[in-house]
Amino acid sequence: MVNVPVNAENQPLRIRAGTEVEAAADQADGQNAPGGPAELDQLGARLKAVLRAARYHGVELDPSEFRTANPVPSAADLSEWAQNAGMWSRAIRIRWTHLLRFQDTGPVVLLFNDGGAGLLTGASAERNVVFLKSADAPDDGEVTAVDELRLSQVWTGEAVLLRPTRSHVAADAPFTLHWLAELVRLESRPLRDIAIASFTLSVLTILPPLMVMTLVNKVLQFNSLSTLVLLSAVIAVVFVYETLLGHARRLIVNVVGARLDTKLHLHVFSRLLRLPLDYFERHPAGETMYHLAQVYRIREFLTGKLLSTFLDLITLCVLVPVMFYINATLAWIVVACAVVIMLIILAYLKPLRRRYQRVVEAETWKSAALGETVVGIKTVKALGLEPQRKALWDERVAEAGKARLAFGQLASWPQTLVTPIERVMVLGTMLIGAYLAMNDRSGYMVGSLFAFMMISQRVAQPLVGLARLVEDYEEVGAAIGEAASVLNRPLESSSNSTGLRPKLVGEVAFSDLTFSYIATKTPALDRVSFHIPAGTMFGIVGRSGSGKSTIARLLQGINRDYSGFLKLDGVDLKEINLRHLRQGLGVVLQDNFLFRGSIRDNIVAGRPGLTLSDAMRAAHLAGAQEFIERMPNGYDTYIEEGSPNLSGGQKQRLAIARALIHDPTILILDEATSALDPESEAVVSANLMRIASGRTMIIVSHRLSSLTECDNILVMDQGKVLDVAPHATLLERCTLYRQLWSQQNRHLDGRQGRPVAIPPRLV
Numbered sequence: 011m012v013n014v015p016v017n018a019e020n021q022p023l024r025i026r027a028g029t030e031v032e033a034a035a036d037q038a039d040g041q042n043a044p045g046g047p048a049e050l051d052q053l054g055a056r057l058k059a060v061l062r063a064a065r066y067h068g069v070e071l072d073p074s075e076f077r078t079a080n081p082v083p084s085a086a087d088l089s090e091w092a093q094n095a096g097m098w099s100r101a102i103r104i105r106w107t108h109l110l111r112f113q114d115t116g117p118v119v120l121l122f123n124d125g126g127a128g129l130l131t132g133a134s135a136e137r138n139v140v141f142l143k144s145a146d147a148p149d150d151g152e153v154t155a156v157d158e159l160r161l162s163q164v165w166t167g168e169a170v171l172l173r174p175t176r177s178h179v180a181a182d183a184p185f186t187l188h189w190l191a192e193l194v195r196l197e198s199r200p201l202r203d204i205a206i207a208s209f210t211l212s213v214l215t216i217l218p219p220l221m222v223m224t225l226v227n228k229v230l231q232f233n234s235l236s237t238l239v240l241l242s243a244v245i246a247v248v249f250v251y252e253t254l255l256g257h258a259r260r261l262i263v264n265v266v267g268a269r270l271d272t273k274l275h276l277h278v279f280s281r282l283l284r285l286p287l288d289y290f291e292r293h294p295a296g297e298t299m300y301h302l303a304q305v306y307r308i309r310e311f312l313t314g315k316l317l318s319t320f321l322d323l324i325t326l327c328v329l330v331p332v333m334f335y336i337n338a339t340l341a342w343i344v345v346a347c348a349v350v351i352m353l354i355i356l357a358y359l360k361p362l363r364r365r366y367q368r369v370v371e372a373e374t375w376k377s378a379a380l381g382e383t384v385v386g387i388k389t390v391k392a393l394g395l396e397p398q399r400k401a402l403w404d405e406r407v408a409e410a411g412k413a414r415l416a417f418g419q420l421a422s423w424p425q426t427l428v429t430p431i432e433r434v435m436v437l438g439t440m441l442i443g444a445y446l447a448m449n450d451r452s453g454y455m456v457g458s459l460f461a462f463m464m465i466s467q468r469v470a471q472p473l474v475g476l477a478r479l480v481e482d483y484e485e486v487g488a489a490i491g492e493a494a495s496v497l498n499r500p501l502e503s504s505s506n507s508t509g510l511r512p513k514l515v516g517e518v519a520f521s522d523l524t525f526s527y528i529a530t531k532t533p534a535l536d537r538v539s540f541h542i543p544a545g546t547m548f549g550i551v552g553r554s555g556s557g558k559s560t561i562a563r564l565l566q567g568i569n570r571d572y573s574g575f576l577k578l579d580g581v582d583l584k585e586i587n588l589r590h591l592r593q594g595l596g597v598v599l600q601d602n603f604l605f606r607g608s609i610r611d612n613i614v615a616g617r618p619g620l621t622l623s624d625a626m627r628a629a630h631l632a633g634a635q636e637f638i639e640r641m642p643n644g645y646d647t648y649i650e651e652g653s654p655n656l657s658g659g660q661k662q663r664l665a666i667a668r669a670l671i672h673d674p675t676i677l678i679l680d681e682a683t684s685a686l687d688p689e690s691e692a693v694v695s696a697n698l699m700r701i702a703s704g705r706t707m708i709i710v711s712h713r714l715s716s717l718t719e720c721d722n723i724l725v726m727d728q729g730k731v732l733d734v735a736p737h738a739t740l741l742e743r744c745t746l747y748r749q750l751w752s753q754q755n756r757h758l759d760g761r762q763g764r765p766v767a768i769p770p771r772l773v
């Protein structure tokens with residue numbers, strides 16, 4: 011708390027700054043504001059203040075993306091956080107007089123001496139006060155009028171300003187050519203510089219032909235040495251200028267290209283992460299990667315061909331009038347040839363589009379086969395499937411080759427037809443020009459012809475390029491379609507900013523819930539109802555395919571199109587913000603992916619604010635500590651992608667530690683111990699009660715022996731609930747449960763006894 015003695019009305023005033031230390035203490039005590047967003051409660055006051063200010067502008071910042079090396083976030087750290095999320099933000103030192111100007115702006119974050127922060131929501135110059143609100147106050151919470159003296163006692167003089175970028179390209183907007191054009195348009199300043207440079211270069215290109223014209227007409231005819239010297243000097247200056255300007259233009263084009271690339275990379279990856287799991291289950295990784303690679307072809311087109319054609323157009327605008335000025339007859343010939351070229355290219359567009367579509371399809375299949383083989387290489391090797399995979403690959407390569415060949419053959423036709431016309435354009439004008447010069451009595455025609463030849467060469471190229479652009483656009487259109495087929499799918503949630511963020515306690519209720527996977531007839535869950543009180547251990551058993559994992563999926567919000575209700579702490583799960591929901595959940599699956607990096611990195615998984623001691627605590631709870639400490643580099647032992655240097659049991663225990671480190675309210679173990687060896691399972695089972703303390707545990711398992719401690723066990727069969735009761739009761743009254751138990755525990759004494767050894771896994 012920061013106490014400010016009295017407010018402007020001389021009333022006792024307390025601004026709750028809520029320091030980082032306090033926030034940490036709150037978190038440790040579990041004293042989250044009742045009813046307030048749990049996620050916010052766990053953040054320091056400075057982060058909270060920036061988060062709220064950004065939310066005012068309609069931007070939801072992600073606390074997990076906040077990075078700082080400082081113990082208390084600095085203004086620069088906070089500003090960078092907002093900037094990385096695409097907002098305009100500045101960290102500034104500011105005087106009181108300037109604060110008074112923030113009358114109708116959005117909230118400004120003021121940093122306090124004790125590491126806290128407050129929101130300045132307005133100011134009154136007449137009363138010489140500013141209006142402050144605590145970072146913890148609700149949106150409609152009270153504001154406090156504070157004068158200069160009182161503020162100076164708590165304020166560091168630093169502020170973080172933020173607002174949405176005017177040029178912000180909507181992250182949720184569909185991926186279309188229009189969206190890309192908007193992205194390019196944001197680079198208006200460098201583009202303008204490029205346009206100016208190009209225009210100047212075009213003007214400069216007129217000079218040499220005009221000078222040659224003068225040279226031939228004046229210098230050669232009248233032997234004027236002084237004119238020759240002057241012309242040489244001018245040409246030399248022009249060349250230097252042209253070289254430097256050309257270099258500058260290329261540099262700017264490079265910068266624009268790199269910036270667009272970066273933006274595209276960020277956008278594409280963030281959309282990819284927000285695609286629903288369903289999508290990845292239905293599409294091979296290779297196909298997705300091939301489609302996304304098309305984005306970069308589009309970018310290349312935008313900053314390559316499109317930009318250079320646009321620049322050529324500037325050249326055309328300057329050169330074509332000069333060409334007509336020098337000789338209208340010859341100019342008309344050039345224009346007529348260009349039109350014919352354009353018509354030829356247009357005539358081939360449709361058939362080319364069809365053939366290109368086939369290329370795209372064949373390439374997609376090829377990539378899918380490659381991706382599948384790389385991902386499934388262990389299985390390929392284990393089953394000796396190399397010849398089959400090779401045959402499949404040969405087939406796909408042949409198909410792609412055939413499609414490319416067919417496309418190339420057709421695409422060469424317009425080229426074949428255009429080449430003679432291009433020649434006619436250059437040589438024809440020269441011959442006709444020579445004929446005209448022979449009949450010209452003024453004697454100036456020779457110089458004009460030279461100048462025209464030089465200019466027409468510069469004009470012909472852009473004109474043909476313009477026609478080709480249409481052809482390229484076809485390819486890019488197809489590429490956009492491919493990238494859009496991945497990126498424009500409905501995202502997992504329309505926005506991370508939507509949805510409720512209730513404080514999760516861990517009570518789960520399914521009522522009359524029916525769910526079918528897309529394109530399946532029988533429901534995976536059929537009118538399922540059950541209730542899990544908060545803080546209890548809940549087991550789910552059933553035969554294979556009975557719907558156990560589907561229950562876990564629905565709880566994670568992976569599929570939301572079910573009928574009936576699924577409530578968490580009385581709140582409909584569909585209403586809960588997805589990120590908030592998943593932050594409250596810990597999930598361990600049968601097969602968990604460990605990322606490349608150290609063991610410590612894998613347990614912490616990039617979550618901010620977690621240290622080695624947190625990782626050690628989680629590892630201890632998961633029974634992983636002992637094997638990690640035996641490793642040569644302990645927690646710094648490096649794990650390769652796919653973790654070949656760890657056994658299945660070790661991997662699994664690391665995955666449990668990873669899920670436990672953020673202390674989830676609900677922990678779901680979906681067949682998490684099925685692949686463990688008896689020793690590892692015994693370690694995890696021994697820790698299960700400790701792991702479960704203070705949270706709801708949902709354990710999906712084939713092995714009934716690992717569920718006997720559960721408060722309740724749900725027995726599923728063909729998507730339906732058969733029974734829900736503790737182990738002993740189920741043994742009494744549920745036939746399926748009894749059958750499964752006796753199958754797994756034939757070696758036990760008595761029907762209700764404890765297993766004397768870990769039974770073999772039932773599949």
Ligand SMILES: Nc1ncnc2c1ncn2[C@@H]1O[C@H](COP(=O)(O)OP(=O)(O)OP(=O)(O)O)[C@@H](O)[C@H]1O
Pocket residue numbers: 291527528530534552553554555556557558559560561
């Ligand atoms: N992604 C999916 N798409 C289509 N159908 C699915 C999908 N996942 C599961 N199913 C089907 O839904 C039903 C329930 O599957 P679920 O994975 O929930 O069963 P389970 O009890 O967990 O099985 P197991 O113990 O074998 O993992 C099955 O008939 C399965 O074929």
